[in-house]
Amino acid sequence: MTIRVLHVASELYPLLKTGGLADVTAALPAALIEQGADARLLLPGFASIAQGLADLHPVARLERTFGAPQASLELGRVPGSDLPVYMIRADAFYSRPGNPYLDAEHVPYGDNAQRFALLGWAAAQLVQHADPAWAPQIVQAHDWHAGLVPAYLRAAARERGLPHGRSLARTVFTVHNLAYQGIFPAQQFANLGLPSDFFDMHGVEFYGQLSFLKAGLYYADKITTVSPTYAREIQTVAQGGGLEALLRGRSHDLVGILNGVDYTVWNPATDGSIAMHYSAGHMSGKLRCKTALQARLKLAQKHDAPVFGVVSRLTEQKGLDLLLGALPEIVSRGGQLVVLGTGDASLEQGFTRAARQHPDAVAVELGFDETLAHAIVAGSDVIAVPSRFEPCGLTQLYALAYGALPLVHRVGGLADTVVDASLENLADGLATGFVFERFEPDALTAAIRRAFALYARSHDWRDTRTHAMQQDFGWAASAQRYLALYRELL
Template sequence: MTIRVLHVASELYPLLKTGGLADVTAALPAALIEQGADARLLLPGFAGIADGLADLRPIARLERSFGAREASLELGRVPGSDLPVYMIRADSFYARPGNPYLDAEHVPYGDNAQRFALLGWTAAQLAQHIDRAWAPQIVQAHDWHAGLAPAYLRAAAREHGLPAGHAHARSVFTIHNLAYQGIFPAQQFGSLGLPADFFDMHGVEFYGQLSFLKAGLYFADKITTVSPTYAHEIQTVAQGGGLEALLRGRTHDLIGILNGVDYGVWNPATDETIAARYSADHMSGKLRCKTELQARLKLAQKHDAPLFGVVSRLTEQKGLDLLLAALPEIVSRGGQCVVLGTGDASLEQGFARAARQHPESVAVELGFDEALAHAIIAGADVIAVPSRFEPCGLTQMYALAYGALPLVHRVGGLADTVVDASLENLADALATGFVFERFEPDALTAAIRRAFALYARSRDWRDTRERAMRKDFGWAVSAQRYMALYRELV
């Protein structure tokens, strides 16, 4: 039996990307299709999406617009792919320049609740055959933007007198980052068109406000998150974001499925954006990538200086305050550091100041550039991902593929993907990077010292790098686990 599944999200690489979610929505449906699923996507018609989709054609006028001047559903595909994509055309909601969620002052749009309610409601309409040619059996909603989809499915089932567990489609809610919860004032609930009793502690109400994320967690048939370790962490007070009791109550419906890497995009043997292609068997191109990166960013041309790379949002969540404090350790030991990202002003200024003080050893590019991200991961010896918490993390998996040994804090998906270069793990041929346990400056500094120590033992470094590059975190295994979950539901 072919399972029909609709993925509901707000981003899709390469059309619109602000974070790792876009990489997942690009790769997971394609991997599911390879496993035999009939997978489609539903996206808001943001400018990058509306401009980037091919062969768009109208499917239906949307009877509810949530305040948009008019709204309709269209169907197209990703160029160069057969992946079908539904798009909500509501230009007064989505055709806005810049960031899809924030205005020019970097403040969330005042109508975000309505903009993303329309997304969730349309998903439920698709389950009710608004497209007469296709309807999903499974609706998988990604992050808070799509969090109301399970609630609208439950409301529609009640309206049509369907018994529990017999909604028009079964629902899966996927948490990519519990820290982003989609919280709005309670008075906006009335504009959502949900039953009045859904605004309840057992529903979408969250400490007197309205939470799209909680709606997904409460009303979905199953909950997934993006790594096994994170699935356990979010059931604790420390990382539960106020939702740990709800998550513990649903522990039998909660499963951690590790995100994967799209090796069609992230493969140093085929990557045309980097200075030279290379593989675990033919490594000479990596040194050229390092030399080119040093030249591009005006660092000293030292092939024997360990080069640490950072490709990240510059936020405290990503642990970059800890790394900034540890920069003197890298510089004093003769290492170099390259940082690409944007975020907190204090961190941007701190890294920029370090680059001015040590221009031959530290380089900073504020902003985001996909090609430069590939160049840094290809040219670096070590990629630092010292996150306070990390639901999955893709950067460390890209780094493994490119032979840049990840230096990570043992949390979430970082704990699930990187094996520390301890003496025991080196002896047992298991090590793939450097892992520190406590989120403290001395723990990070000790990991940096161990990276320098291993780098000085060139044979051990080469063996560890080759082992890292041979790791397979492709989407096939993850897609198989999702397929098993869908079969259980259907």
């Protein structure tokens, strides 16, 4: 039986990307199609998505518009791909310059509740044959933007007189980052068109407010998150964001499935963004990539200086305050640091100041540049991902593929994907990077010192790097896990 599944999200690489969600929505549906599923995607019609999709044509007018003058469903596809994509055309809501969620002052748009309610409601309409030619059996909603999908489907089922708890399609809600919860004032509930009793502790109400994320967690048939360790962590007070009791109560419906890597995009043997191709069996190109990176960022051309790379949002969540404190350790030992990202002003200023003080050893590019991101991963010896918490993390997976040994805090998906270069793991040929346990300056500094120590032992370094590059975190295994979950639901 071919399973029809609709993924509902707000981003899609390469059309619109603010984080790892876009990489997942590009790769997971495609991997499901390869395994025989009939997968499609639903997105808001943000300007870059409307401009980027091919063969767009109208499918249905949407009766409810949540305050937009008009809204309709269109169907197109990603250029160069077989992935069909539904798009909500509501220009008053989505055709705005800049960030899809924030205005020019970096403040969330005042009508975000309505903008993303329309996304959830449109998904429920597709289940109810808004497109006469196709309707999903499974709807997988990603993060808070799509959190109302299960709620609208539960409400529609009740309207049709289905037994309590049943829905018109089976729903999966995927948490990519529990820290972003889509919380709005309680009075916004009246705009959503949900039954009044849904605003309840057993529903969408969250400490007197309205939470899109909680709606997804409460009403979905199954909950997934993006690594096994993170699935356990979000059931604790420390990482549950106030939702840990709900998540513990639903632990039998909660499963952690690792994100994968799209190796057609992230592969040093074929990557068009890097100075020279290389592979685990032919590594000379990696040194060329390092030299090119040092030249591009005006660092000292030292092939024997280990380069530590960072490609990240510059936030405390990503542990970059800890890394900034450890920067003297890298520089004093003769290493170099390359940083690409944007975020907290204090961190931007701190890294920029360090680059001015050590122009031969520290380079910082504020902003995001996909091509430079590839060049940094290819040219670095170590990629630092010292996150306070990390649901899955994709950067460390890209780093493994490019032979840049990840240096990570043992949390979430970082714990699930990187094996520490301890003496035992080196002896057993298992090591793929450097892992520190406690989120404290001395623990990070010790991991940096171990990276320098291994780098000085070139034979062991090469063996570890080869083993890292041989890891397979492709999407096929994850897609099989999702298909098994869909079958269980059906």
